[in-house]
Amino acid sequence: MLARLGLRTVGDIAHTPLDTLQRELGAAHGAHLAALAWGRDERQVTPHAPDKSIGAEETFPEDIGDPDRIRRELLRLSGRTAHGLRAGGYVARTISVKLRLASFKTMTRSRTLQSPTDVAREIYTTACSLFESAGLDPGARLRLVGVRASGLVPAEGANAQLTFDDRPVGWREAERAVDQIARRFGASAVRPAALVADPDLQDRPGREAF
Numbered sequence: 001m002l003a004r005l006g007l008r009t010v011g012d013i014a015h016t017p018l019d020t021l022q023r024e025l026g027a028a029h030g031a032h033l034a035a036l037a038w039g040r041d042e043r044q045v046t047p048h049a050p051d052k053s054i055g056a057e058e059t060f061p062e063d064i065g066d067p068d069r070i071r072r073e074l075l076r077l078s079g080r081t082a083h084g085l086r087a088g089g090y091v092a093r094t095i096s097v098k099l100r101l102a103s104f105k106t107m108t109r110s111r112t113l114q115s116p117t118d119v120a121r122e123i124y125t126t127a128c129s130l131f132e133s134a135g136l137d138p139g140a141r142l143r144l145v146g147v148r149a150s151g152l153v154p155a156e157g158a159n160a161q162l163t164f165d166d167r168p169v170g171w172r173e174a175e176r177a178v179d180q181i182a183r184r185f186g187a188s189a190v191r192p193a194a195l196v197a198d199p200d201l202q203d204r205p206g207r208e209a210f
Helices: 010-014 018-025 027-037 067-088 120-132 155-164 170-185
Strands: 053-064 090-101 106-117 142-154
Touching (some): 053 067, 067 090, 106 142, 142 155
Antiparallel strands (some): 053 142, 090 142
């Protein structure tokens, strides 16, 4: 629309009569665009938007068809996701997996939990269930997998409620202890035995968010 009017720069918009912009774009949009072109914006600035989700994903160097190896990758990604939740002070109500086939077809599956969590074991169990129920053809090969937690709520109040409900907190406490070890000695200091047994799936930096 703007290119059709010959408007290619902010300066072009600023020097276009207001009634022309409003006639072409509508009264509200035209007035707003003109104000922005002159540096006027009365909208409140939000310096930090709260996180909407936390997750991790991995693109394999070669397509993977071994379900056991995919589950080990889900374990690693679930651990990273849980660590991100705890670091941000959140628990999550919904867990999702992202599966990209060798054909580049991508599917996502999600499940809302009965109680929000920041525990890798619970995230991993859900992620595996979602993977196994995704309806993949036998022998299907994956190029990418991801785990994501959404429906975030502050952990402090949620964890207090979990305690009142008499849910076991042993895994949460254990994983927080691992967080402390990782902060002191590095992320590779402690990891699940399944990942130690497969060096290809040990913690790798970056490659996060989808």
